[in-house]
Amino acid sequence: MTSSNPSDTQLPASAPAAAQPIDAQTKQLAAMAYGEASLQDNSDEMMAIASVLVRQRDSRGYSNMATFTKNDPTFSFVIGDGNARYNKMMKATADQIGKDPAMQAAIAAARNALAGGPDKSNGAYFWDGAxxxxxxxxxxxxxxxxxxxxxxxxxxxxxxxxxxxxxxxxxxxxxxxxxxxxxxxxxxxxxxxxxxxxxxxxxxxxxxxxxxxxxxxxxxxxx
Structure with a gap:
């Protein structure tokens, strides 16, 4: 189990997650995970949130994040409630993302979830913060x-x-x-x-x- 201590968080040292072009679905999912996660910028936390979002998307029968968030806007409030982190990432360029370790981690989390990679949430469908x-x-x-x-x-x-x-x-x-x-x-x-x-x-x-x-x-x- 990953420690909740921010000092134990492992973020990418370089920019592998942003090295390839970022498609719209990946960026939106990453921004949602980045916006929903705590300010600790814990890469495992963002991976877990991204996995839950994709699981919810699939369970509700949507083929992409844009359609999911449009039809079920209350599942993740970061899109419509003025969440600063979500908006920051959605507006960020690929170069800006490549220079920001936390955003790189969010992109990696989104790609992992969309590819059906390891699920740090252990099968969750919901989450809560502080x-x-x-x-x-x-x-x-x-x-x-x-x-x-x-x-x-x-x-x-x-x-x-x-x-x-x-x-x-x-x-x-x-x-x-x-x-x-x-x-x-x-x-x-x-x-x-x-x-x-x-x-x-x-x-x-x-x-x-x-x-x-x-x-x-x-x-x-x-x-």
Whole structure:
């Protein structure tokens, strides 16, 4: 597991990621990963975010990042919320990117994800930054239930928020002799949290849905 200590971050020393032409999809994905990542400029963190973005793109049936972000703009807010890092990278020339180690790392992260390379997020579909600690009590995921599955993921030293949820259905049966209808509440399943952590890298915790929650609710992995 990569350390969350910025001093341990390994960024490219030269410019191999920017040496070849940067196509529009690669640049947009890289800018999104760069904008969503913490200010630590951790290359593994950007790789993980890029992998999640591509996984979400594919799961939602889009062939490219531009179509994905146009039709699902709320998945990554950096495009429309004035994120300075995203805008900086989108406006950067190839030469400027080639001189910036963090941007080079973002380009490498995008290329890795688009090529189906190593997934540092360990199969995640979602992520959170520092706000999950600063806004813990009101955080959407916390309120719905989170579980840190490995201590190394807990970069913000937060606690689990588990609470048992039991789902029921109403079953009606009719007595053949008396014709009376009996109503009974039958349990269909239970779970105690919605999100499992998959990694903690740099300033980001990565998540996927708890399998028991998916089994009980019949939900999809990516929504």
């Amino acid at each position: 706000d999950i600690k600063s806004n813990y009590d009101n955080h959407f995921k916390v309120r719905h239930g989170i579980k840190i599955t490995d201590p190394s993921h807990n970069i913000y030293d937060i606690k689990d928020s588990t609470k048992l949820v039991i789902l029921y259905k109403i079953v009606k049966t009719k007595d053949k002799k008396t014709k009376k209808v009996k109503t009974e509440k039958v349990e269909t399943g239970r779970y105690d949290h919605v999100y499992d952590s998959t990694a903690g890298i740099g300033g980001t915790i990565f998540w996927k849905y708890n399998q028991q929650y998916l089994d009980v609710t019949g939900g999809s992995e990516y929504r």
